[in-house]
Every structure is written in structure tokens, then in C-alpha cells.
Amino acid sequence: MASAPRFRALLDLCKRRGFLFPSAEIHGGLRGAYDYGPLGAELKRNIANEWWSYSVYQRSDVVGLDTSIITPHNVLKASGHVDEFTDALVDCLLSKERFRPDKAPKLTVVETPKDGDLDLKIPIMAPDKTIAKQWVTTIAEQLVPGAVVSRHKSDIFLHAERVVEPVEGSNAEGKIFLKRTDPNMQPITISYNGYVAPGSNSPFLTASRPFDLMFKTFLDPIDPIDRVIQTTLSHPPSSTTTVRSAVDTVLRPSMVYLRPETAQGVFINYHNVLRTMKSRPPFGIAQMGKSFRNEIRLEHAIFRTPEFEQLELEYFVPPWESSYWFGYWRQERFAWWLRYANDPARFRTRDHTSDELAHYAQGCMDIEYEFPWGWGEVEGVAHRGDYDLKQHARATGERLDFVDESPGVSESVPAGAIALETVPKMEDGWPVRYVPHVVESSCGLNRSMLAYLFDAFDEVPEETGSRIVMRLHPRLAPVKCAVIPLIPRPELMELVGLVAGSLRRERVNTVVEAQNLKIGKRYYRHDEIGTPWCVTVDFESVKDGKVTIRERDSGEQMRVRWEEVREIIRDRLNTD
Structure with a gap:
């Protein structure tokens, strides 16, 4: 399935089956906002629970935290967000679209031979013919009166003499020279800074100005x-x-x-955790919760939204061990993503180039998924150095260093992984004080959900067309088991209730699928939402106490006593 149709098909499924709903839809909707339906809420919670179990419960060196969403000005002033957390903003004078110039495309020019020379046309694509007529009027009467402009349906053409590209690294700006309706007059020049409005190729733009992201x-x-x-x-x-x-x-x-990230709540509580939990580096603080960013472009459903959830781990380490732990968490986090993937080839890592790094970062790696529109970041692993703790220490006068009575190499670090000459020596003086370095893992929960939905989305060809099977990992699946009476009659429903009750006591999310549909259609309904197992109760079950377990991906069926269902599904959930 092509990229755009595949995206639309997934969004249609999400709305139709209860994963995602446009927020406030009956009131006209809210741009960039989505509500998570019954299945979406479960999928999102399951991903978060898997991350929390991996990050906190399965480790002895990480604890959890839950900090305030409302954040004082002083905290974000100290962290640099108040002064630095802005993006450049440009508006298109035609479409009124707002965009980041660093993400915008270059100018497209159509060159055609004419009378032994080249005729240059700059196409501007309007959404439809009516809007194209309005844009032509705006261009001719307000933006460049006297310029040669033509239109064909929804496409507008600016007739140009030449385009001068801006010189990178200098103050020399680019220019576009437009032909005049009076050929005896000099061409009209407009500024060109090396980019145009995305989607329309319009060069009629405002000057770049800062845009507050908080x-x-x-x-x-x-x-x-x-x-x-x-x-x-x-x-x-x-x-x-x-x-x-x-x-x-x-x-x-x-x-x-409203906090733009959960990390700052961890940094300002670092010393509280150190004191109350008697921790010593290396140790981590995990947090999951909502953050808010006033994004310029809201795109691809829940991929980029103003309200989102983060799964973040700040891991505090001795400075001499920071490079080792940065490498360790790069491998650990990528392996975590692949654990739940059907197609590992659609996940990759990408190191930031020097010009991409934040000013405080000593290194950063993105984990990316190949979405239908291209590779997109789902998590970042960054070596933040000691920047954050030192910034808050300077702003408050609090000492956020660690007093180490016996510095050395942590027991969890393999021998030879650290250059010993970097470790403090006895002659350096005791105790040793240092501000820990931080390795951060920052994962977007909303993007995680979208990536795993695409990863699971599978179209199975059939004689009459195709059907969708959502091959979600069993531990991520919103519904783990559907108990289905062959026919919803009272003589079967008692055993159905016993099977469902036994699973629910194991905290396995179970539904009873008692609609008056053929059994095959009910199987396919649960394939479509990713239910790993269906348990069918038929008339023989009433006689012999045996039921049928059907597995989603293979379609295999097995007949077992109903009392065994709980143990079988519990064991498969724990071993997959």
C-alpha cells in the first residue's frame, strides 16, 4: 500500500475501532489535538507500563518520580528555556501558513526553451482554482504590482528573468528578478533567503522572527x-x-x-532523591508524564502535537564514566524498541552531526522509525554533561555536587571500559566532590504508539479483497483475549463467564465477544484490533469442559480444558 493511502487507512481504523478520536469533534475539533479511545488508552498504557517495568522494576539503580506540570519561571530561566527555547518563524503572505525556515524546501523553478533562450517560471500551487484566483489578485495588487503573472487552473506562474541564490556564510541575500508587464522597465526584485513556503512554493514571505515554544x-x-x-x-x-x-x-x-519537558522536574529534585533514597552515582531517575510545546507545525496525527507524553530517564554518573554509560544506554534503548517490533529493519539509529547538537550536549543519538512519510525520531539518547545541575546550582546557590568518600570505577562497569588515568587518585584529596554527568533517554509515548501501530498494520489478501490484521506484540495489545460463545445462548454464557473471570483475576484484559455474528467475522474483528488470542466456547464445551484457543498470527487452534486457559495465556504473555 502506498504511503499516503496506508496512513489514511490506519487513521480510519483508529477512529472506527476506538484507538484515536479527533478532540472536541462535535464542536468542530481542535487543531492538532486527539483523544485516545478505549483501545488507544490501553495501548498507550501498555507501552508506558513496559517502559516503566524495564526502566525501574527490572533494575536496582533507577527510581521513579512524578513532578509538577506547572513550572515556575525561575526553573526554566535557569535551564535556558526562557531565553533559548524558541524557533525561527516565517509566514507565507499568500497562504498565511506558518513554518520553520530551516525545514522549508528550496525554490522550484521551471525552465523551458524559448526563442533560443530559457524561459523561467516559478510555479505557486494553490489548493484549488478559487483560491488561485484570489492569490493572483493579491500578487498583482499588493505584493508585486506590474509583474508578469499567469495562471492555469490552480497553478500560478511568476515569470522571472533570473534567480540569485543567497551566499551561505555571508550577509549577501538572494534575490528573484521578476519580469514586468512593461518590458522597457527594469525587473522587480524580491528577497529570497533560500527557502519557500512548504506545499505551495511561494516566495512571498515575512521576515524570520522568534517564536516562543512554551x-x-x-x-x-x-x-x-x-x-x-x-x-x-x-x-x-x-x-x-x-x-x-x-x-x-x-x-x-x-x-x-506548562512544562516543555519532564527532565527539569528531575534535575531540581536530584538532591532530594539522592538524600532520601541514599543513592550514589551511577543511578537513574525515571519519569513519565505530559509536556506541552507550542509547535509551529502540527503534523501526521499524533506524531507532532502541542500536548504529548514523555518517557524520560535521567541517569547520573561519575564524570569519568560518562562516555561508557552513554554507549551503554544507546545500545540498551535501541534493543528495547526492537523487542516489540515485527519489522526491525524499519527502526534505525542516527547520530547527530556537530551542527545539530544542543550547545550543552556532548553527544546525541536518535532512534528513528520509517513512517510512511519518511524517517522520524521516536527517542533521543543524549550525553548532557553536567550542564543542567550546574545551571540550577548557579541560579539557586544550592550545592548539587556529590561527595564521594571512595571514588573509583563502578562495579557495574566492565574492566578496561574506562581509562584509569581519568579516575581521581588518592593524592587528589578526599573526599572527592563532583557534579554528576547525565545521560538522558527521552522517548515520546505518542510517537511510540504511532510507530508500533504502523509496525503492526498488516493487510492480508483474500479472495474478495483484503483484511487488516494488527500484529501488535501481545504485551502491547489493548485486548489480550476475547472469549466468544459460538452462539450467545444462556447455556454457553455461564462457561464464558467462568473463562473470562479466571483471566481477569490474572489482570489479563479480556472481553466477551457475544455479538450475533458468524464466528469467523468475530475472529476477524479481533484480528483487526490486535487481540492475540480468542477462546471459543461451543456446545461440546458444556459437555466436556474443553474450549478452543485460537492464535491471531498463525491462526492455529488448540483444544484445552477451560481451567488451563488462564495458565496458558499467562505463560505466553510472560515469555513472548
């Missing part, structure tokens, strides 16, 4: 808008900068943010 709000019994009005009225007419500064000063004491 959601700001206020903890204040007085409406902040009233404070803004009062402050503005109390200042005589002056520059916008002066008024804005006065407004910021008034609002600052009550200003808070």
Missing part, C-alpha cells in the same frame, strides 16, 4: 489581562519595547509555564 500562564487571582490594561494605560505613549518591559515586570511574579 505555553505561558499565570497563577494569580487577578485576571492578567486586567494587569496588562492597567499597566498600558498608566504609561504615556512610548515605544512598544518600553510598554512590553513594564507589562513583563508586572506579570513576572505570577508567571508560570
Whole structure:
């Protein structure tokens, strides 16, 4: 199935079967927001539970934390988010679309021979013919009056003489020279910074300006808008900068943010965990929860949304061991993703180049999945150094170092994995104080769900077309088992209740599928949502106490006593 149809088919299935619903749909919807239906909520919870079990329960060196979503201004000022957490923003003057220039495409120019020369046309693609007519009017009357513009259906063409590309690394800007309707006049020039509006190829853009990625709000019994009005009225007419500064000063004491990441809550609690849990590096703090970013582009359903959930692990290590642990967590996290994958080839790792790294990072690796639209990040593993702890220490005056009475190499580090000359020696003085370095694993739960849905989505050809089988890993599957009476009659329902009850006591999410449909159709309904096992109760079951277990992926069936069902499914869940 081609990329776009495959994406649409998955979204259709998600809405039809209860994985995802557009948020506030009956009120017209909310751009970029989705609600997770009964199956989606279970799938998301199962992924989170697998991550928490792996990160916390299966290790002796990691503990969990749950910190506040509402974050004080001072915390994010210290971390650098207030000053640095912005993206450049550009608007298209035609479509009004807002986008990041660093992700935008270059200009497309169509060259055709004409009278021994080249005729240059810049195509601008409008959504439809009506909008194309409106854009032609805007171009001719407002943006470049007198320029040669033509239209064919929904495509607009700017007729150009030449295009001068901007010179990288210099202040020399690019220019586009457009032909005039009066050939005796000089061409019209417009600025070209090396990119155009995505989707339309429009070069008519605003200047780049910073765009705040954080959601700001206020903890204040007085409406902040009233404070803004009062402050503005109390200042005589002056520059916008002066008024804005006065407004910021008034609002600052009550200003808070919806956290843009869960990590800062871990860093400001590092010392509390160290003290209460008697931890010593290397040790980790895991947290999962919601974060919020005022994204410029919301795209690909739940791939990029303003409200999302993170699964993050901050692992604090002695500085001399940081390179080893960075390599360790790179391997561990990639292996975790492959554990639940049907097609491991669609997962890969990619190291950041030097120009991609955050200013504080000493290294970073992305784990990516090959979505229908291309490779997309689902997790990042970063060597953050000691930047975060030192920033909060400077801002608060708190000592966030670790006092090590007996420094050396951790027992969990293999012999020879660390250069011994980097480890503190006795002559360095005791005790040794150091600020731990941090290796961070940051996974997007929403993206994880989308990746595993695509990984599981399988079209099975049939004589009359095809059907969908969602081959989710059993531990991720929203419904683990469906108990199905051959015919929903009272004489079968008693045994159905016994089988379902035994599974539910094992905390296996089980449903009773008692619709009046053929048994095959009920099997296929559960194949479509990823249910690994179906248990059928028929009239023979009432006589001999045996039921049939059907396995989703192979279609194999086995006849067992109903009391054995619980143990069989429990064992398969624990061994898969």
C-alpha cells in the first residue's frame, strides 16, 4: 500500500475501532489535538507500563518520580528555556501558513526553451482554482504590482528573468528578478533567503522572527489581562519595547509555564532523591508524564502535537564514566524498541552531526522509525554533561555536587571500559566532590504508539479483497483475549463467564465477544484490533469442559480444558 493511502487507512481504523478520536469533534475539533479511545488508552498504557517495568522494576539503580506540570519561571530561566527555547518563524503572505525556515524546501523553478533562450517560471500551487484566483489578485495588487503573472487552473506562474541564490556564510541575500508587464522597465526584485513556503512554493514571505515554544500562564487571582490594561494605560505613549518591559515586570511574579519537558522536574529534585533514597552515582531517575510545546507545525496525527507524553530517564554518573554509560544506554534503548517490533529493519539509529547538537550536549543519538512519510525520531539518547545541575546550582546557590568518600570505577562497569588515568587518585584529596554527568533517554509515548501501530498494520489478501490484521506484540495489545460463545445462548454464557473471570483475576484484559455474528467475522474483528488470542466456547464445551484457543498470527487452534486457559495465556504473555 502506498504511503499516503496506508496512513489514511490506519487513521480510519483508529477512529472506527476506538484507538484515536479527533478532540472536541462535535464542536468542530481542535487543531492538532486527539483523544485516545478505549483501545488507544490501553495501548498507550501498555507501552508506558513496559517502559516503566524495564526502566525501574527490572533494575536496582533507577527510581521513579512524578513532578509538577506547572513550572515556575525561575526553573526554566535557569535551564535556558526562557531565553533559548524558541524557533525561527516565517509566514507565507499568500497562504498565511506558518513554518520553520530551516525545514522549508528550496525554490522550484521551471525552465523551458524559448526563442533560443530559457524561459523561467516559478510555479505557486494553490489548493484549488478559487483560491488561485484570489492569490493572483493579491500578487498583482499588493505584493508585486506590474509583474508578469499567469495562471492555469490552480497553478500560478511568476515569470522571472533570473534567480540569485543567497551566499551561505555571508550577509549577501538572494534575490528573484521578476519580469514586468512593461518590458522597457527594469525587473522587480524580491528577497529570497533560500527557502519557500512548504506545499505551495511561494516566495512571498515575512521576515524570520522568534517564536516562543512554551505555553505561558499565570497563577494569580487577578485576571492578567486586567494587569496588562492597567499597566498600558498608566504609561504615556512610548515605544512598544518600553510598554512590553513594564507589562513583563508586572506579570513576572505570577508567571508560570506548562512544562516543555519532564527532565527539569528531575534535575531540581536530584538532591532530594539522592538524600532520601541514599543513592550514589551511577543511578537513574525515571519519569513519565505530559509536556506541552507550542509547535509551529502540527503534523501526521499524533506524531507532532502541542500536548504529548514523555518517557524520560535521567541517569547520573561519575564524570569519568560518562562516555561508557552513554554507549551503554544507546545500545540498551535501541534493543528495547526492537523487542516489540515485527519489522526491525524499519527502526534505525542516527547520530547527530556537530551542527545539530544542543550547545550543552556532548553527544546525541536518535532512534528513528520509517513512517510512511519518511524517517522520524521516536527517542533521543543524549550525553548532557553536567550542564543542567550546574545551571540550577548557579541560579539557586544550592550545592548539587556529590561527595564521594571512595571514588573509583563502578562495579557495574566492565574492566578496561574506562581509562584509569581519568579516575581521581588518592593524592587528589578526599573526599572527592563532583557534579554528576547525565545521560538522558527521552522517548515520546505518542510517537511510540504511532510507530508500533504502523509496525503492526498488516493487510492480508483474500479472495474478495483484503483484511487488516494488527500484529501488535501481545504485551502491547489493548485486548489480550476475547472469549466468544459460538452462539450467545444462556447455556454457553455461564462457561464464558467462568473463562473470562479466571483471566481477569490474572489482570489479563479480556472481553466477551457475544455479538450475533458468524464466528469467523468475530475472529476477524479481533484480528483487526490486535487481540492475540480468542477462546471459543461451543456446545461440546458444556459437555466436556474443553474450549478452543485460537492464535491471531498463525491462526492455529488448540483444544484445552477451560481451567488451563488462564495458565496458558499467562505463560505466553510472560515469555513472548
